[in-house]
Amino acid sequence: MDKQQVNKILIADDKLDNREFVRWMLTKAGYHVDTVEDGPGVLEFVKDDTPDLILMDIMMPGMDGIEVCRRLKSDPATRDIIVLFVSGIADRRTRLDAFNAGGSDFIAKPFDRVELLLRVNNLMKVKRYLELMHNQAKTLEQEVEKATMQLRTAYEKLNEAYVETVEKLTVAAEFRDEETGQHIRRIGHYARAVARELGMDNTFCEQIFYSAPMHDIGKIAIPDSILLKTDRLTDAEFRHMKDHTVIGWKLLKDSKSEMLQMGAAIALSHHERFDGTGYPHGLKGNEIPLEGRIVMTIDVYDALRSKRPYKPPFDHKTALNIILKGDSRLPRTSFDPEILAVVERIQDQIADIFEQLKEPET
Numbered sequence: 001m002d003k004q005q006v007n008k009i010l011i012a013d014d015k016l017d018n019r020e021f022v023r024w025m026l027t028k029a030g031y032h033v034d035t036v037e038d039g040p041g042v043l044e045f046v047k048d049d050t051p052d053l054i055l056m057d058i059m060m061p062g063m064d065g066i067e068v069c070r071r072l073k074s075d076p077a078t079r080d081i082i083v084l085f086v087s088g089i090a091d092r093r094t095r096l097d098a099f100n101a102g103g104s105d106f107i108a109k110p111f112d113r114v115e116l117l118l119r120v121n122n123l124m125k126v127k128r129y130l131e132l133m134h135n136q137a138k139t140l141e142q143e144v145e146k147a148t149m150q151l152r153t154a155y156e157k158l159n160e161a162y163v164e165t166v167e168k169l170t171v172a173a174e175f176r177d178e179e180t181g182q183h184i185r186r187i188g189h190y191a192r193a194v195a196r197e198l199g200m201d202n203t204f205c206e207q208i209f210y211s212a213p214m215h216d217i218g219k220i221a222i223p224d225s226i227l228l229k230t231d232r233l234t235d236a237e238f239r240h241m242k243d244h245t246v247i248g249w250k251l252l253k254d255s256k257s258e259m260l261q262m263g264a265a266i267a268l269s270h271h272e273r274f275d276g277t278g279y280p281h282g283l284k285g286n287e288i289p290l291e292g293r294i295v296m297t298i299d300v301y302d303a304l305r306s307k308r309p310y311k312p313p314f315d316h317k318t319a320l321n322i323i324l325k326g327d328s329r330l331p332r333t334s335f336d337p338e339i340l341a342v343v344e345r346i347q348d349q350i351a352d353i354f355e356q357l358k359e360p361e362t
């Protein structure tokens with residue numbers, strides 16, 4: 001493409017002779033030239049058209065060229081138009097004002113025709129170069145944006161697959177495909193709600209949401225004869241059952257993922273009790289990681305709400321009361337009192353989670 005053909009110049013001069021002479025000269029050089037005779041004329045012209053360059057006289061009726069230039073430069077739509085001042089007034093003050101207003105160059109009248117043409121050609125080259133840079137930056141920005149989007153989508157898909165894998169593995173471990181695994185989903189929701197109410201940061205709340213469901217993952221190594229037994233477990237069987245905490249921890253502990261590391265801590269500590277009577281290590285109070293104390297509490301609540309071979313499902317109030325008051329098997333001292341207080345405070349949310357993620361009727 002011949003750039004000279006599309007380069008547009010506007011001449012702003014109140015003297016007809018000047019306008020017509022420069023128009024003739026620049027048209028001959030291949031430029032598309034328009035003319036206006038005063039400052040307001042320039043501002044009117046640029047509403048409909050955008051010249052590449054304006055040859056601007058300074059002393060003009062209505063508004064002087066310096067003020068016109070200032071206005072053009074303050075408007076994003078016209079800021080990139082190059083202004084070349086051509087003026088009979090060429091004192092130092094005027095020239096400085098012209099440059100301060102955003103003018104790119106200044107030629108004193110009377111001017112040398114060849115010099116004027118050369119300066120116009122040079123400014124036009126600069127303009128095209130700036131446009132090229134601008135367009136390249138824009139293209140680059142779009143490419144980066146596109147790549148970022150693709151990366152984000154890929155990351156989201158990967159994360160989804162990762163979370164689903166963990167979920168499926170946990171379901172397989174605990175329910176051996178017999179049930180839907182709603183229990184483990186509820187545990188994630190309860191745990192996040194409790195963590196939020198405790199004032200934990202967002203990272204902790206999201207991590208516990210995904211890792212709490214892994215608490216019983218160690219059951220994958222417990223034989224069906226024990227895991228699915230409906231009668232009371234013998235002491236030996238119960239000892240074997242207790243191993244699911246350590247097995248789960250061993251499965252997850254070496255992961256680089258913080259989510260799986262939290263899952264390991266929860267697997268190991270979700271049967272510890274605040275008063276030190278739990279297993280596998282008989283830890284007490286804050287020796288038990290917070291995530292373990294949270295999951296222990298809500299795991300008991302959820303077990304109370306669920307049907308077991310040896311008990312009916314309890315309603316929300318009954319289950320909550322058993323935890324808050326304690327019973328012979330699980331005294332109140334088994335729980336972290338701060339977490340109990342939180343569970344009591346957000347009990348409506350806890351009840352809602354159970355209702356919304358109930359096992360489907362069979």
Ligand SMILES: [Fe+2]
Nearest residue numbers: 215216270271
């Ligand atoms: Fe467990």
